[in-house]
Amino acid sequence: MADLPDKRTAFMDWYLAVVDGAQLTDKRYPVKGMNVWTPYGFRARRNLDGVLVREIEATSSQAVEFPALIPSTEFAKEKEHIKGFDAQVYWVTKGGLTDLDVPLVLRPTSETAMYPIFAVWVRSHRDLPLNVYQIVNTFRYETKTTRPFIRVREIHFFEEHTCQANEAHATERVRSNLAAFRRMAAAFALPYLAIRRPEWDKFPGAFYSVALDAPIGEARTLQLGSIHHYRENFSRPYEIRYEAADGTQQYVHQTTFGLSERLLGAIVAVHGDAKGAVFPSAIAPYQVVVIPIPGTEAGEAPLATATEAAERLTRHGLRVHLDGGDDRPGAKYYRWELSGVPLRLEVGRREAESRSLTCVDRLGTKSRVALDRLEHEVPERLHDFDRALAARAQAAFEQSFSVARSIAELAGSTTVRLVAWCGSEECGHAIETGIDGALLGTPEEPLPGSFGAPGPCASCGATEGTRWAVAGRPL
Amino acid sequence: MADLPDKRTAFMDWYLAVVDGAQLTDKRYPVKGMNVWTPYGFRARRNLDGVLVREIEATSSQAVEFPALIPSTEFAKEKEHIKGFDAQVYWVTKGGLTDLDVPLVLRPTSETAMYPIFAVWVRSHRDLPLNVYQIVNTFRYETKTTRPFIRVREIHFFEEHTCQANEAHATERVRSNLAAFRRMAAAFALPYLAIRRPEWDKFPGAFYSVALDAPIGEARTLQLGSIHHYRENFSRPYEIRYEAADGTQQYVHQTTFGLSERLLGAIVAVHGDAKGAVFPSAIAPYQVVVIPIPGTEAGEAPLATATEAAERLTRHGLRVHLDGGDDRPGAKYYRWELSGVPLRLEVGRREAESRSLTCVDRLGTKSRVALDRLEHEVPERLHDFDRALAARAQAAFEQSFSVARSIAELAGSTTVRLVAWCGSEECGHAIETGIDGALLGTPEEPLPGSFGAPGPCASCGATEGTRWAVAGRPL
Numbered sequence: 001m002a003d004l005p006d007k008r009t010a011f012m013d014w015y016l017a018v019v020d021g022a023q024l025t026d027k028r029y030p031v032k033g034m035n036v037w038t039p040y041g042f043r044a045r046r047n048l049d050g051v052l053v054r055e056i057e058a059t060s061s062q063a064v065e066f067p068a069l070i071p072s073t074e075f076a077k078e079k080e081h082i083k084g085f086d087a088q089v090y091w092v093t094k095g096g097l098t099d100l101d102v103p104l105v106l107r108p109t110s111e112t113a114m115y116p117i118f119a120v121w122v123r124s125h126r127d128l129p130l131n132v133y134q135i136v137n138t139f140r141y142e143t144k145t146t147r148p149f150i151r152v153r154e155i156h157f158f159e160e161h162t163c164q165a166n167e168a169h170a171t172e173r174v175r176s177n178l179a180a181f182r183r184m185a186a187a188f189a190l191p192y193l194a195i196r197r198p199e200w201d202k203f204p205g206a207f208y209s210v211a212l213d214a215p216i217g218e219a220r221t222l223q224l225g226s227i228h229h230y231r232e233n234f235s236r237p238y239e240i241r242y243e244a245a246d247g248t249q250q251y252v253h254q255t256t257f258g259l260s261e262r263l264l265g266a267i268v269a270v271h272g273d274a275k276g277a278v279f280p281s282a283i284a285p286y287q288v289v290v291i292p293i294p295g296t297e298a299g300e301a302p303l304a305t306a307t308e309a310a311e312r313l314t315r316h317g318l319r320v321h322l323d324g325g326d327d328r329p330g331a332k333y334y335r336w337e338l339s340g341v342p343l344r345l346e347v348g349r350r351e352a353e354s355r356s357l358t359c360v361d362r363l364g365t366k367s368r369v370a371l372d373r374l375e376h377e378v379p380e381r382l383h384d385f386d387r388a389l390a391a392r393a394q395a396a397f398e399q400s401f402s403v404a405r406s407i408a409e410l411a412g413s414t415t416v417r418l419v420a421w422c423g424s425e426e427c428g429h430a431i432e433t434g435i436d437g438a439l440l441g442t443p444e445e446p447l448p449g450s451f452g453a454p455g456p457c458a459s460c461g462a463t464e465g466t467r468w469a470v471a472g473r474p475l
Numbered sequence: 476m477a478d479l480p481d482k483r484t485a486f487m488d489w490y491l492a493v494v495d496g497a498q499l500t501d502k503r504y505p506v507k508g509m510n511v512w513t514p515y516g517f518r519a520r521r522n523l524d525g526v527l528v529r530e531i532e533a534t535s536s537q538a539v540e541f542p543a544l545i546p547s548t549e550f551a552k553e554k555e556h557i558k559g560f561d562a563q564v565y566w567v568t569k570g571g572l573t574d575l576d577v578p579l580v581l582r583p584t585s586e587t588a589m590y591p592i593f594a595v596w597v598r599s600h601r602d603l604p605l606n607v608y609q610i611v612n613t614f615r616y617e618t619k620t621t622r623p624f625i626r627v628r629e630i631h632f633f634e635e636h637t638c639q640a641n642e643a644h645a646t647e648r649v650r651s652n653l654a655a656f657r658r659m660a661a662a663f664a665l666p667y668l669a670i671r672r673p674e675w676d677k678f679p680g681a682f683y684s685v686a687l688d689a690p691i692g693e694a695r696t697l698q699l700g701s702i703h704h705y706r707e708n709f710s711r712p713y714e715i716r717y718e719a720a721d722g723t724q725q726y727v728h729q730t731t732f733g734l735s736e737r738l739l740g741a742i743v744a745v746h747g748d749a750k751g752a753v754f755p756s757a758i759a760p761y762q763v764v765v766i767p768i769p770g771t772e773a774g775e776a777p778l779a780t781a782t783e784a785a786e787r788l789t790r791h792g793l794r795v796h797l798d799g800g801d802d803r804p805g806a807k808y809y810r811w812e813l814s815g816v817p818l819r820l821e822v823g824r825r826e827a828e829s830r831s832l833t834c835v836d837r838l839g840t841k842s843r844v845a846l847d848r849l850e851h852e853v854p855e856r857l858h859d860f861d862r863a864l865a866a867r868a869q870a871a872f873e874q875s876f877s878v879a880r881s882i883a884e885l886a887g888s889t890t891v892r893l894v895a896w897c898g899s900e901e902c903g904h905a906i907e908t909g910i911d912g913a914l915l916g917t918p919e920e921p922l923p924g925s926f927g928a929p930g931p932c933a934s935c936g937a938t939e940g941t942r943w944a945v946a947g948r949p950l
Contacts, residue, residue: 028595029588030546031579036592039537039607046538062514063521067629068543068612069565071505087571090544092581094566095616104506106567106581113504117511120503132514137543141570154542 004274011217011269012147018268022277022339025148033146033153040339043285043319044264045156049135051187051282052158052259055180061131061160066113068136069104075112077237084204085109088141106139109258111205114161115238122163122252124243129169133160133257149265150222150475156261158225163240163252170229170253174210177227177257178445181212184259185224187282188267189390190214191397192224194444195470198428201441203256207231210444212259213470215400216269219413219437221472224266225259268340270393277340278362280389281382286321288313288378289336293329293348301352309345309357309374316375318382337362342385343378345369361385363392398448406458410434410471418447420454421469427459428469434458437473479749486692486744487622493743497752497814500623508621508628515814518760518794519739520631524610526662526757527633527734530655536606536635541588543611544579550587552712559679560584563616581614584733586680589636590713597638597727599718604644608635608732624740625697625950631736633700638715638727645704645728649685652702652732653920656687659734660699662757663742664865665689666872667699669919670945673903676916678731682706685919687734688945690875691744694888694912696947699741700734743815745868752815753837755864756857761796763788763853764811768804768823776827784820784832784849791850812837817860818853820844836860838867873923881933885909885946893922895929896944902934903944909933912948 004021005013019025024041037045053063069092076082090106093099107113114132122130138157146152160177164170178194185192192214202209206228213221235241235251244250264283271278281287290313292306303324310322321341323332329346336344346358355371359381365388369377404410404417413435421427421439428439447468456463479496480488494500499516512520528538544567551557565581568574582588589607597605613632621627635652639645653669660667667689677684681703688696710716710726719725739758746753756762765788767781778799785797796816798807804821811819821833830846834856840863844852879885879892888910896902896914903914922943931938 026592026595028592029542030549030591031542031544034542034544036542037540039539042538042540063517064514065512065517067504067506067509067511068614069506069509069629074505089571090567090579091569092565093568096562096564096618104565116505117501117503120501139543143571154544 004276007272007274008217011220014272015265015269016148018272018276018338019148022268024264024268024277027148031153033142033151035148035152040285041264044279044283045261047283047285048188048263048267049158051184052135055183056133056158056160056257059131059176059180060129061133061162063134064132065134065136066110066117068107070107070113072103072105074116075105077112078205078234080233081111081205088143090139090141107136108138108140109157110134110136110138110159110161111234111256115234115240118161118163118252119238119240122240122242125165125245128163128165128242128252129173130163130252131160131173132162133158147265147475149261149268152261158257158259160255160257162255163235164255165242165244165250165252167231167253170231170255173255174227174229177255178210181225181227181257181259185212187280188263189280189386189393190224190263190266190270191394191448193447193470195441196444197226197441198425198439200425200428201438203228205230205233207233211440213440213472213474214266214270215397215416215472216266216475217400219416219435219473220475221416221440222262222266222269222475224263225257227257228255230254230256270396271389272340276338278389279340279342281342281386284319284340284342286319286341287382288318288320288343288345289332289341290320290322290345290347291329291332291336292322292324293346295349297349302347302349305352305355305357305371306345306347309347309371312374313378318378343381345378361388363388401447401449403451404434404458404471405455407431407434410458413471416470416472418451418468419458419471420456420466422457422460422462422464422466424460427457430459431469431471435471435473437471440470440472440474442467442469479751482747482749483692486695489747490740490744491623493747493751493813494623497743499739499743499752502623506628508617508626510623510627515760516739519754519758520736522758522760523663523739523742524633526659527610530658531608531633531635531732534606534651534655535604536608536637538609539607540609540611541585541592543582545582545588547578547580549591550580552587553680553709555708556586556680563618565614565616582611583613583615584632585609585611585613585634585636586709586731590709590715593636593638593727594713594715597715597717600640600720603638603640603717603727604648605638605727606635606648607637608633622740622950624736624743627736633732633734635730635732637730638710639730640717640719640725640727642706642728645706645730648730649702649704652730653685656700656702656732656734660687662755663738664755664861664868665699665738665741665745666869666923668922668945670916671919672701672916673900673914675900675903676913678703680705680708682708686915688915688947688949689741689745690872690891690947691741691950692875694891694910694948695950696891696915697737697741697744697950699738700732702733703731705729705731745871746864747815751813753864754815754817756817756861759794759815759817761794761816762857763793763795763818763820764807764816765795765797765820765822766804766807766811767797767799768821770824772824777822777824780827780830780832780846781820781822784822784846787849788853793853818856820853836863838863876922876924878926879909879933879946880930882906882909885933888946891945891947893926893943894933894946895931895941897932897935897937897939897941899935902932905934906944906946910946910948912946915945915947915949917942917944
């Protein structure tokens with residue numbers, strides 16, 4: 001039960017220790033960057049996926065699933081796209097004992113799998129909009145250092161692909177996705193910024209890309225996902241056309257919305273603390289752990305009461321774990337704090353006799369809950385915990401920005417920086433050099449707090465047409 | 476709206492027409508045997524998976540997910556297993572622009588992915604039993620003719636893998652899996668036989684295999700899944716050992732339980748009829764379709780009432796589709812019958828005025844339901860429909876067997892056959908030749924109906940130790 005590394009000064013060591021300690025994943029699988037979803041980690045993922053499904057389906061999107069293997073001939077149709085991906089895909093070249101005539105790509109993302117089929121699904125304006133999504137694994141031959149959930153080679157991935165009648169409808173879908181993500185992030189208590197990426201950093205083949213970035217301490221950011229407007233960039237090579245009401249043939253405008261298991265990494269990174277992971281109750285594999293505390297005078301009463309409590313809460317629809325193991329209570333507290341369980345109910349002799357349990361939430365708030373009012377009080381405690389967790393994350397978020405007026409001021413940044421930028425690629429790269437990171441782009445939604453007008457470009461000093469840009473060090 | 480091919484005389488044409496017509500899958504994806512899960516088909520799959528998850532988790536099994544790619548070095552560890560699979564796996568040989576040092580196999584099944592990790596998870600008898608399952612896609616380089624859901628190259632797959640302390644516990648897990656499958660099959664209203672495969676047809680590496688076979692008309696059978704006892708056949712090469720209570724090191728005994736999207740194919744094949752698919756309500760993508768019937772005198776009333784009905788049933792937790800499109804009512808009836816929706820509610824002027832809807836179930840039973848009692852009456856109608864569907868399937872099942880007393884009697888079989896078998900491989904193959912199919916094995920659970928003692932072997936005439944065996948033509 002050694003202390004965790006310090007989150008502030010040794011972030012990545014801390015992160016890896018928490019992910020390991022909470023048993024969210026097993027990294028011992030014999031392929032680098034391909035990890036095992038353990039029972040505990042899988043539960044978190046399932047809950048997280050449930051939020052994504054609920055929110056995207058509320059915006060008239062339907063689940064589908066396309067094959068994992070894409071013929072190289074289809075993969076190569078959009079030129080920018082293949083350029084962006086061909087150095088990082090896995091190639092299937094053999095089936096059984098024979099070489100394949102057409103090699104297959106293991107999907108790194110599914111544009112090139114879906115769009116030949118969209119071309120047959122979309123015929124008329126009555127087929128639009130086409131909004132479909134899938135939750136599948138994607139594959140990237142990652143050459144950088146891999147990190148659980150943050151950078152892996154087999155990626156648990158959510159991707160929505162839509163076809164719209166025109167550019168304005170596609171722009172409207174981007175907005176709808178931004179609103180859906182706001183609701184998803186609220187369930188995860190994750191503050192973030194929606195940032196339009198600069199031209200040189202947009203998705204291969206996109207007209208523009210809006211990324212969803214979370215500050216995760218110091219100047220670090222983690223890209224949680226992205227929303228892209230493709231205009232006709234894919235519909236032309238894949239010939240996705242429809243007959244408009246006026247009888248003319250039109251190309252669709254497309255959008256995509258991608259999220260990944262990084263969300264789980266971000267939940268660990270943002271909410272975690274010196275004791276380990278902290279899960280908001282919507283995601284927590286177990287929302288409540290019940291711990292009986294035996295004692296020489298206590299007899300079987302604590303276990304009986306703990307069992308009753310666990311069963312009642314389970315029947316009430318909560319995710320509950322009864323830890324009736326042989327470890328000392330202190331060891332159990334340590335383990336379930338490390339694992340991020342929102343509420344702990346302790347049941348000793350006193351609690352069993354008084355039918356009043358000790359309740360400690362993962363942020364340390366202690367209270368008592370009457371066994372006979374458990375089904376009412378525990379959801380209330382979870383609600384209070386979620387609010388406190390969201391407030392803590394929001395406060396940290398608001399502290400995570402500061403303004404830099406010049407390139408010189410960017411050196412050694414200990415927060416994400418807001419800089420005035422004239423919009424030129426040259427000045428953008430100068431800013432990136434200054435912070436030893438990336439110019440993430442310009443906010444697509446209002447910034448938290450008020451920072452006034454941007455003033456002159458931090459690089460060239462131009463005063464006309466500058467905008468606030470966000471600079472940081474993406475993980 | 477052409478008639479479907481005849482199910483009895485042209486089964487596979489009928490099956491393909493139903494799967495296409497109901498839009499359960501799209502076969503136009505440009506890789507043979509890799510199909511697209513359409514929105515409608517995906518809903519059926521999601522409901523089906525929900526039943527599997529509910530029933531397997533009720534037997535203390537936990538969800539996990541292991542990587543899709545397996546190093547060839549791990550894949551080769553169990554000799555029978557690799558021999559059984561190496562002609563039908565996909566090989567990943569290149570990552571990005573470079574050849575991989577160790578080629579990777581795209582999982583055809585996950586023994587060789589999981590067991591190196593089980594070897595580190597299992598240390599002590601306190602870690603047993605280890606019961607985990609995953610629902611993932613697997614891949615087989617299938618050289619036979621592919622058929623949607625029945626034989627595909629990317630397979631939606633359920634696989635449970637367990638480690639038990641000894642052979643008896645593993646045998647008990649096989650029994651628990653058989654009981655779990657009985658509950659799953661009840662939700663699908665699918666009758667089947669649990670059949671212990673003959674030695675020459677067991678899973679590569681298994682001690683024994685029990686298959687779950689459904690008769691699907693004539694002498695045809697469809698294998699829905701299988702349950703295997705591995706004894707120590709995998710735990711020895713993968714070194715999955717534990718310290719027993721007495722301090723000795725023991726190898727675990729393992730079992731697996733596999734099911735696939737074939738279940739969906741079987742639901743179509745068994746329940747479908749001259750009008751198309753028929754889904755039991757537990758699986759139906761939509762349980763109810765509501766169809767407003769406009770008319771010159773009806774005005775907006777039918778649509779308003781239909782909308783009210785659909786919204787109320789949706790709020791009540793049912794899966795409902797309101798078909799407010801421009802097609803004629805007859806075309807809508809045809810479409811949703813083809814798609815297998817259990818209940819149709821029709822709302823014309825008369826229904827709107829009387830607030831009493833016409834209800835027609837997919838088996839043709841007509842009734843009226845009061846709009847004000849919709850939430851009570853529709854679930855009752857669904858329940859009645861499910862019972863009638865199960866009774867129809869059970870009656871067909873009981874008609875699907877007949878006894879053959881000799882090899883000669885097997886020729887031209889129009890049902891699955893029961894034959895007395897002495898157990899020898901030679902006689903087994905003689906029976907297979909006789910029926911132009913396969914000896915599926917010996918029943919692991921009692922047969923439906925009573926067939927008396929088996930009598931002398933249909934092949935060699937031996938009278939001692941014969942058993943009933945099942946022979947048929949597996950799809």
